[in-house]
Amino acid sequence: MLEIRHLHVSIEGNEILKGIDLTVRKGEVHAIMGPNGSGKSTLARVLAGHPSYQVTQGEVRYQDKDLLTLAPEVRAREGVFQAFQYPVEIPGVSNAYFLKAALNEQRAFRGQEELDAVDFLETLKQKMKLVEMDSSFANRPVNEGFSGGEKKRNEILQMLVLEPKLAILDETDSGLDIDALKVVASGVNRLRSPDRAILIVTHYQRLLNYITPDFVHVLVDGRIVLSGDKQLAFQLEEKGYEWVRESAAS
Amino acid sequence: MVTMNPEILDKKTKETGKYVPLFEAFEKTEGKRGAAWIRKLRQNAFAHFCHSGFPTQREEDWRYTSVGPIERTPFHLASETLPHITVQAVERLRPCTLNWNRLVFVNGFFCREFSHVSDAFEDLNIGSVREAIVSKSNQLASYLAQYVRYDQNGFTALNTAFIQDGAFVYVPEGKVLERPLELVFISTSRETVSGTVLAQPRNLIVVGPSSRATIVESYVSIDQETYCNNVVTEIILEESASLEYLRLQKESGRAYHVSTTKVNQAKDSVFSSTCVDLGGILVRNDLHVDLQEEGAKCFLNGLYLTSNEQHVDNHTLINHPRPKGTSQQLYKGILDGRSTAVFSGKIFVHQDAQKTDAHQTNKNLLLSEEATADTKPQLEIYADDVKCTHGAAVGQLDKDSLFYLKSRGIGENEARNILSYAFANEVAQRIKIPSIRAQLNDLLTERYGHRSAGEGVHHGSA
Incomplete structure (x- = not known):
């Protein structure tokens, strides 16, 4: 589903990613872990098409398409979703309107009929229950005045409504209390299916207590230095990132 | 009959001289209607116009707006002989389809056939200035031109010189106009003698003590024609009166629109206005509010959406002479194409005006690199126990929000x-x-x- 080959990425002339290779197949859940500043979030943002980053080398194939040539909105319509680390507040646009516009653009792209307001609201309410959001959030402006945890739940809500093929979670667990973490995890697990893939970018292992990854990769200084199964996450929790740096150096 | 004073003619400038034969002709016909006071008022105003001419960019208040195109155009005064307009066309142009009370004007002249007023009670007047000049002369005399002075500038002088028609609304004490009142001003240069039409509606709105009204004033056009609307509106709110006012300017994309609105507020009265500018090639709106007595409140909202070569200039002036007045302003603009917009907001807090609460915000969103916005807040505060804030911003669409969507x-x-x-x-x-x-x-x-x-x-x- 996703093939990253020798990816080099810079921002304002500073190279952040220095040759990433990663293959994600349908049905798999991959966790990308690493210390602060290792380039984890850059990887997530580049995949979503954030305009601030320059890809200097390498390629990314997504469902046999050259992902890097696609506009962000086209990537989304092709099924790529990123849960933002810092979701943007958009005053004056209600959550419901925003999500309906997004869903209908995606449906139109796939040749499906637009959902009318009634059907959409029905779907929305259902999914809001799953992430334990009060229905009043539907009419509130997107993320405006939301707490950190509410913003993250809102990202998961969007993911559940849009049902992407490839979901990328960028530090969705940061700043969450244990209850919110469980809600987020159950939302992600609900999406898990044989024809979808999930990429979890995180600093800590604790989210992985609730979402079991098939593969764990450790990113240090713009390179994947270690890959393994879920056991690797436990080792990291126990020994810290210094251990990876040392074992990578040896 | 009155003839022009030769001294006035001597003082005329090249641009104002064009209006002398128009004024002379006007005096021989329409100008004969009404009492001596109004004829005298028009003459004084015209003399002032001849003498002062149109405002120039050398004046601080007009620095960002050149009225040269208006000055140079040889206008033809709108006449009562109306072009043919169907009821269907009027219905299409009305901003609302609800069964509100409405007065419809074509090129500034009241059209009874398109108008509809179902509310009636003693002393209520929802009608035309033209009728009032004849039948309600004394009532009119105590308000008309008492608030917008003809010597404010060339446009107010010109409007006053040709006072003829407009809306006259009088809500007597303790009454509520439940249904909103629509004032629809339709402009067209169609079927007129060659030349571009100059229409000069003159409106007077008086809301009596403890009364309440809602008024929607709209300016629309039949075709994309060139014409000029030079509007003056005087609004008087008596003690504890309240007026909700919406002004929609949807003139033709080639029209000139100049408006001067003055609001005079007595104790504890409330004025809430929203002024929206969509049309016009050259637009200037002056909105002046005098919070004459204690506890008066005004809320002024503005929105201008411009594109192409449009120029829209909004000037507000809020005068706080007495204590405990409140004014809140929010003006926002979205500018596209090569359009330009100006917001100049002056708040004047006199020494006596303690406990004044005055806030002003102007924000501009530029959708194109060629659009420009000028924003100019001016606060003059001579009292010490006041809360006054202002903020202005000019920016583009937020990149992070765009990416998020x-x-x-x-x-x-x-x-x-x-x-x-x-x-x-x-x-x-x-x-x-x-x-x-x-x-x-x-x-x-x-x-x-x-x-x-x-x-x-x-x-x-x-």
């Missing part, structure tokens, strides 16, 4: 429309009366392609 599959154009809508919608949200808010919502929906006005937009207070 796109990352969910929303295309560039739709994303820009959604964010523009959201920016403008803040002004709509300030309107307290739902039916009036809906008017503006519909308009924004039309402009930014939202499929349904109701949902999508954030309702209620944030």
Whole structure:
């Protein structure tokens, strides 16, 4: 589903990613872990098409398409979703309107009929229950005045409504209390299916207590230095990132 | 009959000279109507106009706006002989389809056949200035031109010199006009003698003590023609009166529109206005509010959506001479193409005006690199126990917000429309009366392609 080959990425002339290779197949859940500043979030943002980053080398194939040539909105319509680390507040646009516009653009792209307001609201309410959001959030402006945890739940809500093929979670667990973490995890697990893939970018292992990854990769200084199964996450929790740096150096 | 004083003619300038034969002809016909006071008023105003001419960019208040195109155009005065307009056309041009009270004017002249007023009670007047000049001369004399002085500038002088028609609304003490009143001003240069029409509506709105009214004033055109509307509106709010006022300027894209509105507020009165500019090639609005007595409040909202070569200039002046006055202003603009917009907001707090609460915000969103916005807050505060704030901003669409929308599959154009809508919608949200808010919502929906006005937009207070 996703093939990253020798990816080099810079921002304002500073190279952040220095040759990433990663293959994600349908049905798999991959966790990308690493210390602060290792380039984890850059990887997530580049995949979503954030305009601030320059890809200097390498390629990314997504469902046999050259992902890097696609506009962000086209990537989304092709099924790529990123849960933002810092979701943007958009005053004056209600959550419901925003999500309906997004869903209908995606449906139109796939040749499906637009959902009318009634059907959409029905779907929305259902999914809001799953992430334990009060229905009043539907009419509130997107993320405006939301707490950190509410913003993250809102990202998961969007993911559940849009049902992407490839979901990328960028530090969705940061700043969450244990209850919110469980809600987020159950939302992600609900999406898990044989024809979808999930990429979890995180600093800590604790989210992985609730979402079991098939593969764990450790990113240090713009390179994947270690890959393994879920056991690797436990080792990291126990020994810290210094251990990876040392074992990578040896 | 009165003849022109030769001294006046001597003082005329090249540009104002064109108006001398027009004024002479006017005096021989329409000008004969009415009492001596109004004829004298017109003559004094015309003398002042001849002498002062149109404002120039050398004057601080007109620095950003050149009225040269208006000055140079040889206008033809609008006449009562109306071009043929069908009821259907009027209905199409009305901003609302509800069965509100309405006065319809074509080129500044009242049209009874298109108008409809169902509310009636003693002393209520919803009618034309032209009728009032004859039948309510004394009542008119105590208000007309008492608030907008003809010597304010060339435009107020010219309007006053040719006072002829407009809306005269008088709500007597302790009454509530339940249904909103629509004032529809339709302009057209069609079927007139060659030349460009100059229409000069003169409106007078008086809301009596403890009375309440809602007025929607709209300026629309039949075709994309060149013409000029030079409007003067005087609004008087007596003690504890309240007026909700919406002004929609949807002139032709080639029209000139100059408006001067003066609001005079007595104790504890409330004036809430929303002024929206969509049309016109050259637009200048002056809105002056005098919070004459204690506890008066005004809420002024403005929205200008410009494109192409449009120039829209909004000047507000709020005068706080007495204590405990409140003024809140929110003016927002979205500028596209090569358009330019000006906001100049002056708040004057006199020494006596303790406990004044005055806030002003102007925000401009530039959608194109060639659009420019000038914003000029001016606060003059001579009292020490006051709360006054102001803020101004000129910016582009937020890149992070655009990316966020796109990352969910929303295309560039739709994303820009959604964010523009959201920016403008803040002004709509300030309107307290739902039916009036809906008017503006519909308009924004039309402009930014939202499929349904109701949902999508954030309702209620944030």
